[in-house]
Every structure is written in structure tokens, then in C-alpha cells.
Amino acid sequence: MTGRSAPAVLPPSLRVWLGPIAALAALVVVVLGVRFAGDSKPGMVDARIWAAVDGMGSPWRHVALATDFLGEPVGAATLVVATVTGCLLLRRPRAAVLVVVGAGMTVGTATLLKSLVGRTIHGADNLSYPSGHTAFLTALALVVALLATGRLGLGRTAGTSLVLAAALVAGAAMGWAQVALGAHYPTDVLGGWCTALAVIPATAWLVDRMADRVDRMADAGRWERR
Template identity: 45%
Template sequence: MRDRLKTSPPALPVVLRTPSMVLAVLGFLTLIALGLRFAGHSVPSAFDAPLLPGPDLIGDPWWYFATAIDFCGEPLGATLILALVLGGCLLTNRLRTAVLTVVGCGLTVVVTSVLKPLTGRTIHGSYLSFPSGHTAFATALAVIGAYVLAGRSGRSAAVAWTVGLAVVSGFLMAWAEVGLGAHYPTDTIGGFAVALAIVPVTGYWVDRLADGKGRVRTSGEKPA
């Protein structure tokens, strides 16, 4: 298995390491700033208010479209998507991408789940809302997909793929979550930031460990 991991394409393409780490820092700072700003709040901010749907939420046929998108972030929908992604990774010998998918998406969901009670922001009275786990999951998958597509591209094209897919996927899930009344817009920005902060760092460590550079060597063991 270790040999297969070593020969597998990198989880985080070399061309994207520096840009991705910059995005990770920006995501982390954005998350901290928003978390501190909205901790304990239960009303929309001045930024949120104009973007929220009316009391009837979004109407047909958009409601069905939003519900379908939302399902992709629910436990069953997310599990089905992950199974498809992992199957594709195994068929194409992208074992590092498979590990990044499981660990990166898992950490993203865990972090959003932990931050919700810590920030204590609520919507509709008692529902914890910051940050949006659905948006974080969708963005994390998009970033991982961009790493696969951008692996053989130049830096400019690779960065464009990563930012473009992350923004489009994050926006679609954010639109669905806000439209269905599940989150404030700033909750979805927080979820977007979580994914940007976690996935690149996870991908970097997946590659280091797969290359044998992240473990402690025993006495007398030669470097890889």
C-alpha cells in the first residue's frame, strides 16, 4: 500500500502548493474574523439582511433545485457522493486523492460541527448556524476536484481551476442554504473559509506522509 501511495499522483499538486497555502491562511483569518464578529448573534447582519429570501423562501421551481443541492450536503447525499469519488480515485490509482477526500472532507465537517456551539450563532431562534457545514463540504470537494484537474496545468491555469470551482460550488450550495432559510449568507462564507483553511493543509500532509517525510525515523534508518 505504501508503494502505491508513493507512486500515486500528489494530493496537492506542486504547482498549487504556495497559492493553496495562501488561500488557507486567508480562509483561516476570514473564519476567525467572522466567528468573533457573529458569536452569540441571533439576527441577520446588515450584510445578510438584503440577501435573505422573503418569509415564503424561494418559490417553485427553484425550491426543488435548491433542495436537490442541499441533499448533496446531507449525510446520505454526502455519503453517496464520497463513495463515487472514492471509487473513481481507486480506479485511477489516485490513492492520495482518496485519502485527502476522506480526511479533508471529514475534518471540514468536524470543524464546522465543533465551531457551531462555540460561536453560538443561531437562526430561527435556536438552530446553530455558523459556519455552514453544507457549504464547507461542497467547497472542500470542489477544491479536491480542482487539484485533480489542475495537476498538469501551469500555475495560472491551476489557480484559476481551483478558485473557479471552489467559488462556483460554494456559491451554489450557499444559494441553496440561504434560499431554504437554513443559514445567513455570512454563515456560508464561514463554511467556504473552513474548506479553504483545511483542504490545502491536509493535502500537503497527505503527500509528506505518503513520501515518508512526515514520520519520525527510527535509529539508523536512512532518509527516504
């Protein structure tokens, strides 16, 4: 499926920067998780941001609900299918694999962390840290940005800027929606954003490693048949 000529989903030019960024993001996730473990109230920063977005009018609430839908099962599945289809049309099978595996790993990690951290909102049954919606949309934006970087042949600085900008826009949009709707604390949103930043580069590296191994095995098989 990957093919010998399939480009790397994690461009070599970005590995130097995305590795440390992923490590820093993972550290932020852990620090916030420890800080808010078992908590059920907003922190000082949470309360201030909540106060700033309180009283959102009807038009903006509709925007927030529409954005929130993108992280719901139906909306998320639609986005994944559309993105996978686009990757395959562009003949980027590794990117298609990363969309599915990366999104799954990101959401799975966020779900596991919710159980481990145990932070709640609006009742003991509503685990909140980190925000799975924010993690998902950020992860998808990261994959698309990595694909664009490879397609456009961007260098280290331009490529890293594009990837981080895409992650920031997606994370900010979904994060705002979650906070505005009262579904998450702002620090939950930050945790979800950092979860995607930590998981996607690592998953992309693993996808490339596995694909390269399959390619080498296929090459060896062709040589043996000659």
C-alpha cells in the first residue's frame, strides 16, 4: 500500500524541530494532569477565561455548536473519511494511514488520560481533562499540514511554521467552542492541544518506519525472485 516511491509522511526537514516540540507538549500534558488530578473546579486561569467568554450571544453559540459537531462521532468520521479520500487522490497513502492511526491514537490517548487524571466538570460523571474534541481537530490539522509541507517541498522553517499555525488555528477554534459551550475548562483545551502535538509527530515517525520496513521487505522479495 505504501509503495516504494511513497513520500515520508513526516518530512525529514521537520524532524529536528517537531521532536523537541512533541516532547515539550507531552511534558505540559503531564504537568497539567498532575496539577488538576481529581479536581472538579476551575483554576484561576480557567475562571478568568470563562468570565471573558461568558454571555455569548445566539449567533456565536451556533458557530460554537457547529464547531463542536466536528468533534462528535458523526462529524469526526466525516472529516476522517474526507481527509483519507483526499490523501489517496493525491497518492499519499502514508498520509491516509496517518489520518486514521494518528486520529485514533490521539483520541485514545486523550480518553485514557481522562480516566487517569479524573478531573470532572458539571458532575462526577463528566471527565474533562484533556479535551478530546480539541485533540482530535488539532491532530487532523497537523496531518493535513504535514501533507501540505511534503507536497510543497517546504523547508524546515516554513514547514514548521505551517504545521504549528495549522495546529494553533484548529486548536483555538475547537478550544474556544468547548469553553464557550461550557463543555471544558480552558486548561482542558490546552491539554488536548498538547496531546495532539505530542502524539502526531511520534505516530508519523512510526508510520514512516513501518512503511520503510515493508518497502525493504518487498525489495528483498523482488531480488530473490530474479
